[in-house]
Amino acid sequence: MRWALEHCLGAVEQDPEPVAYEGARAREVEGRYANDAMNLDIADDGARLTPAVGIKPEIREAADVDMPADHPPAAIGFLSATGDEYVITEGGLKGQRGLFHRDAQGTVVGVDLAGRLFARAAVTS
Numbered sequence: 001m002r003w004a005l006e007h008c009l010g011a012v013e014q015d016p017e018p019v020a021y022e023g024a025r026a027r028e029v030e031g032r033y034a035n036d037a038m039n040l041d042i043a044d045d046g047a048r049l050t051p052a053v054g055i056k057p058e059i060r061e062a063a064d065v066d067m068p069a070d071h072p073p074a075a076i077g078f079l080s081a082t083g084d085e086y087v088i089t090e091g092g093l094k095g096q097r098g099l100f101h102r103d104a105q106g107t108v109v110g111v112d113l114a115g116r117l118f119a120r121a122a123v124t125s
Contacts, residue, residue: 015087015095016079016087016097018076018077018078018079018086018087018089019077019078019079019080019081021047021048021049021077022078022081023044023046025078026044026049027044028108029042029049029100029108029111030042030043030044030049031120031121032120032121033110033111033118033119033120033121034056034118034119034121035116035117035118035119037055037056037059038053038054038055038056038059038116038118039053039054039056039121040052040053040111040113040118041054042076042111043073048075048076048077049075049076049077049086050073050074050075050076051073051074051076051088051113052070052071052072052073053070053071053093053113054070054071055067055068055070071091071092071093072091073091074088074089074090074091074092074093074094075088075089075090075091076088076089076098077089079097084099084100084101084102084108085097085098085099086098086099086100093113093114096113096114098111098112098113098114099111099112100112101117108120
């Protein structure tokens with residue numbers, strides 16, 4: 001789509017520029033999220049957030065065909081200082097935008113990635 005916009009209309013789309021890393025926000029969203037087939041683990045290394053996306057082991061083991069490789073960790077950044085929209089800034093999903101979802105109390109309960117909703121997994125001790 002970018003090629004067509006640039007070559008047919010002369011319009012150059014710029015990548016969104018995320019805001020600077022902020023530790024308190026990072027801690028709000030780090031953790032495991034899951035849907036019926038995949039896990040999404042968001043890690044905070046103190047300087048950036050990195051999600052890793054992978055097919056659940058039980059799904060991979062039960063498959064009769066080769067499954068695609070998991071996506072290794074790649075940096076993400078929030079698109080505003082107060083909103084929950086983010087963009088992946090490196091790796092195979094670079095440029096993909098997503099959104100964290102909150103409950104009525106403001107707690108992050110899910111994340112949208114590539115049109116797939118992942119619910120926050122329960123923390124176990």
